[in-house]
Amino acid sequence: MEIVTAQEMYERDQVAIQTVGVSGVMLMENAGRAICDDVAKKITTDQRIAVLIGGGNNGGDGFVIARTLRTRGFQVEAWQVVSDEKITGDAHAHKEMYMNSGFYLHHMEDLTSFQKALQQADVIIDAILGIGVRGPLRPPLDQVVSILNDLPAYTISVDIPSGVPADEGAEDFERVQADYTCIIEAPKMSAFLQSTSPYYGEWNVVEIGLPNHLMDQANREVWNVQEALRSFPVRAPHSHKGSHGKGVVIGGSYHMPGSIAMTAKAALRSGIGLLAIATSKSSIPMIAPYLQEATFQSLQEEDGWIRNLKNVDWSAFDGVAIGMGIRRSTSLTAQMDELFTHANGPMIIDADGIYHIKEKLDKCAGYPHPVILTPHPGEFAYLTDCSIAEVMQFPFSMTRNFAKANGVYVVLKGPSTIITTPEGQQRVETSGNEGLAKGGSGDVLSGILLALTLQSSSVFDALANGCLVHGKTAERLTKTTHSTFDLLATDLIDGLSETFRTFSSST
């Protein structure tokens, strides 16, 4: 499922109209009817439904919805919340069809009586503004939206909660808080951004007949279980341990032995063929009892921290994950040259490894294998010399620009994790929940990503699938044996078994 900007949506609309010859009125009819089919699952004929209609094409959809629901036997009152001259073009054509059907149209005269009338509604359908919103809401729509948000009714937004911008970069905006949003054709970027996604409530996408096959792809898509099932690696019956990757995880210290242990255990639980742990000498006895299947490489240390990477036997591995539980010392930054000179195969750089790589970004594009950076927004802000607020505002464009400029994969972690290739293709993976907002969750993710990267023919698939496995495991555990409070990163590792059983039995 593609993710689009407002501009990309309008381009699709124009190709449908100009190239295919579908009229704008017909598209609006399709949109309204598709939305009615979808929302019919959420409403009943004994409920009082109010459709609020604004001045653009989103309002036009509202006229179709009001007419269609009424003809299907629902109790619907339509409210036009803008003046008559604002209803033009295709929306005006549908207003006429609504009126010609003999249905009554309320006009919002004053806010007090409007508010009083809407108190009676069980369901509000918000067709006030769609992707055409520009800037903060102007009166009286700001007051209309504020009234709407205070009503007890269940709120369904058409395409987008009115007032929420479609694209990145939203700062201050007033908006409808929807319980459910019925999105037309493709989710817009704002459905995935931290500042805007909560206003969508639950959401679903309906198809209205746009010719997507005639369009340039947006190179931005949602990654779900269906996509994962199609691309999940298959273990051949005659495979041997060398077939599934020989990885090394580099990190940990006397002070943070658990981080690298969790990465290693997660990699082992995710099917890696052989795994070595290169860590500070003093932490080996602490973690070895927990990791019987791994081998160890003892690194020189300084005050319990890894001092250098000299003892890593690079020739034995075809993949590396580095950075968990190391520290930000300049001597280790210099050691990153070792990594680029001697490592073989994909490298995943996480946590404090991201701090060290900042000085070495110029080496990434020349490394003959994939370089994968897995920052959270704070780490990405550090990498790009921006604020976390800017990263949260523009995560799609910032990660795309960064990945292309440096020839790296970026996995920007969060409730909507954005995975970007060096060519700028993007996938968004939204599984997981607040149970993951704990130290250690990212260490587990790195282990899963290393293991899947070494077992998959496509790094991009491996990264998207790894994020999905991680998030789906958290979702299942917090629905069954755990809560979002008590879930630990180590529980996540144990829970991987059931997730892999699901994915591998389906392939």
Ligand SMILES: NC(=O)C1=CN([C@@H]2O[C@H](COP(=O)(O)OP(=O)(O)OC[C@H]3O[C@@H](n4cnc5c(N)ncnc54)[C@H](OP(=O)(O)O)[C@@H]3O)[C@@H](O)[C@H]2O)[C@@H](O)CC1
């Ligand atoms: N494929 C498609 O794309 C299809 C799209 N379709 C539908 O069309 C929707 C997009 O329609 P759109 O372009 O007419 O924009 P829309 O969101 O209705 O807003 C325009 C109105 O908003 C007003 N307005 C703007 N900012 C404002 C503010 N801050 N405060 C107050 N008012 C503000 C602006 O007023 P003006 O500035 O002109 O005075 C104008 O009246 C899309 O979301 C989907 O639902 C389907 O029907 C069919 C296929």
Ligand SMILES: Nc1ncnc2c1ncn2[C@@H]1O[C@H](COP(=O)(O)OP(=O)(O)O)[C@@H](O)[C@H]1O
């Ligand atoms: N509220 C949340 N909803 C969904 N996923 C989350 C949430 N909070 C954190 N995560 C996931 O948990 C992981 C946290 O990684 P990170 O911040 O690097 O943690 P750490 O380095 O402490 O282990 C990421 O995969 C992130 O996507």
Ligand SMILES: [K+]
């Ligand atoms: K809307």
